[in-house]
């Protein structure tokens with residue numbers, strides 16, 4: 196596995212977007228940095244997030260990351276949270292960290308509550324989580340975030356009684372720039388709203404085959420669907436590809 200295949204970078208005058216890593220079933224982490232302020236936010240926090248931040252950014256991320264927006268609770272999107280929390284604690288972060296999650300995302304809620312309990316006496320910063328749903332908003336001074344509910348089933352092979360995960364896509368405004376991120380989703384009405392007219396659309400493109408009308412509880416977008424959606428945005432990048440093993 197050549198790890199460069201799973202990284203990419205985009206920028207304009209206002210924002211730098213780094214896909215630190217994204218491969219389906221392994222890890223996805225995207226770093227947005229406001230060029231005027233140096234402030235950062237993460238879209239998803241897959242395994243290796245800490246290593247990738249240390250390699251690709253200044254140590255200022257310890258204090259400058261806020262918020263973290265999590266698309267859903269699957270391990271390849273949240274696996275790096277524990278390491279990141281631990282590193283921020285070790286380095287003495289004091290400003291609160293806000294984590295945006297889909298309403299009912301029990302994986303992330305459990306990780307946060309467990310961590311807060313474990314280190315209740317020695318955690319120098321607060322970890323807050325915010326449960327978002329369709330058209331929820333969350334603004335910091337630097338990032339304005341809107342969330343969209345998307346349709347992501349738990350498992351591809353669980354066709355008959357598929358269980359929908361709490362799952363979100365996001366549109367993030369940094370200055371005048373809009374970045375849309377689909378998260379993991381099948382084709383559903385929200386994805387067009389997420390990517391339309393965005394300066395950059397970050398779109399999952401997991402499935403190789405083209406969709407068919409009776410494809411049932413499909414878990415992911417196909418490459419064709421993702422490229423079609425990408426044309427609604429000014430520019431796009433496809434992520435979350437299946438690695439050749």
Ligand SMILES: [Zn+2]
Nearest residue numbers: 219220271379
């Ligand atoms: Zn995934």
